[in-house]
Amino acid sequence: MPELPEAEAARARIADGALNRTIEAIELGEVSHMDMPDADARARLIGTQFTRTHRHGKYIFVGSKGGPWLHIHLGMAGSIRVCEAGADLPKYVRFTVVFEGDHRLHFRDPRKFGHVELIEDVDAFIGGKGLGPDALSIGDNAFAQAIGGTRGAVKSALLSQRKLAGIGNLWADETLYRTGVDPEARACDLDAGRIGEMHTASRDILQAVVDTGADYSRLPGDWLIHHRNAGDDCTRCDGTIEKKTVGGRTSYFCASHQTKGEAHG
DNA sequence: TTTACTGTTAGGAC
DNA sequence: TGTCCTAACAGTAA
Numbered sequence: 001m002p003e004l005p006e007a008e009a010a011r012a013r014i015a016d017g018a019l020n021r022t023i024e025a026i027e028l029g030e031v032s033h034m035d036m037p038d039a040d041a042r043a044r045l046i047g048t049q050f051t052r053t054h055r056h057g058k059y060i061f062v063g064s065k066g067g068p069w070l071h072i073h074l075g076m077a078g079s080i081r082v083c084e085a086g087a088d089l090p091k092y093v094r095f096t097v098v099f100e101g102d103h104r105l106h107f108r109d110p111r112k113f114g115h116v117e118l119i120e121d122v123d124a125f126i127g128g129k130g131l132g133p134d135a136l137s138i139g140d141n142a143f144a145q146a147i148g149g150t151r152g153a154v155k156s157a158l159l160s161q162r163k164l165a166g167i168g169n170l171w172a173d174e175t176l177y178r179t180g181v182d183p184e185a186r187a188c189d190l191d192a193g194r195i196g197e198m199h200t201a202s203r204d205i206l207q208a209v210v211d212t213g214a215d216y217s218r219l220p221g222d223w224l225i226h227h228r229n230a231g232d233d234c235t236r237c238d239g240t241i242e243k244k245t246v247g248g249r250t251s252y253f254c255a256s257h258q259t260k261g262e263a264h265g
Numbered sequence: 266t267t268t269a270c271t272g273t274t275a276g277g278a279c
Numbered sequence: 280t281g282t283c284c285t286a287a288c289a290g291t292a293a
Contacts, residue, residue, distance in 0.1 A: 003271070033289075058272075076272050077290080092290090111290050113272065152283060161273080169271055248285060250270075 002074035004058055004135055004166030005209035010072070010080035011055045012213075014062055014105065017082035019050050021099035023064075029093045035115040036095060037070075044068060044118065045097070054122055056134050057165025061122050068118040070097075071125060075113030081106045135166035136206055143199040147187050154190065155183035156247035158202070167202060169249045170225060171209070175202040176258060177224040177236070183246040183253055185260040194261055228252045 002010075026042040045064060054061040054069075060080075062070040072080070081090055085102035095107040095116045107116060119125045133142050146163040147154065157163055158172040167175070176183050178201045181194065190198075212218040216225055222235035230243040230252070239256025 006271090073272085076270075076288095111270095111288085113288070113290095115273095150282090156283075159272090247283085249272095 002058060002076070002078060003168035003171055004055075004206055005171075005212075005214040006079070007055055007058045007060050007074060007166075008136075008210045009214040010074065011053050011060050013080050013082055014050070014060070015053045017103075018062070018097070018099070018105045019052070021101075021103055022049055023047065023097055024100055025098040027096040027098060029095070031094050031112070034094060034109070034112045035117055037116060037118050041068075041118040045070070050097075056122075056126050057131055057161055058168070059126070059129075059131070059165070061119075061125075063122075068120055069122055069125075071115070071117050071119050072107060073115040075109055075111065075115065077111040078107060078109035078114035081108065130162045131165040132161065132163045133165065135164050135202060136210070138164060138199075140196060140199060144192065144195050147198065148190070148192070148195050150187040152186065153183060153246050154181060154185045154187040154198075155249075155251060157187050158198075159247060159249065166206065169251075170228075171202065171205055173228075173252055174205050174224050177253060178205065180236075180257050180259060182255070182258045182260045183244075183251045185262075190261045224252060 023045050026045060028036055044067060048064045048067050050062045051065045052063040058073065060072040083104045083106060090106055090108050092108045092110040093106045094109050097105040132146055147157045150157040155172050155176060158167050158175065175198055179197045181190065181198065209219065219225055227235060227241055230241060232241040234241060234254040234256060237254065237257040239254040241252055242255055243250060243252055
């Protein structure tokens, strides 16, 4: 389900199969309550081609030749499929680009939490959203600045797309598990070394997931992703996986090796 | 039948 | 002004 690695996999799928093909039509599925380009916006894409892709955090951008960018956000359950002519129509398709030769790009979204829109300028869009640096390319100093100094729970800071774009609930938990930080620890209580370890861990985790094409079954068995059940054995110490809500989101962690890192008491 | 869910954001509390 | 927290969005699956 969509965090940065899924967005990157979707972007790659588009880059591999949907560029440099003339767009013949745009089709909408059942889209009530969803943000979709209106008829005028859709008409702007007809006859042109997509020529490039970009991703920032969980946000996907597909550039048309000399024209607008198609922005796609996968929401909670969205996915991208690129199909050859004659392929069966997947379920829950909300937005389809039909290329020459009946080649198709489908945006599926069962829960309708995703968004598709046409934008003129990617940088202006990112700035307008107030998104922080991309989690895969952010530097050490920028990471420390984004996450350190926050008085609230460190997990909430990791999840904030305004501080750092791309990390969601699953990989925030995985990062904290690997670095031994309690999700409720206050970021300002963590020393610079710990913050640096979290940066390294988050980047390594996200890159590893990207490298599998966001296929979780190919990730190492000792990762938390495979043990998100209260009562499971911790794979890093003798502890047990517990569950609690932090920042409104379900968090799995090991209370034995994940600590709050307070300097005093 | 009830409950929880991977993301985002508006609105309210402090 | 900023920061943080909660609720709500819609549909599915356990």
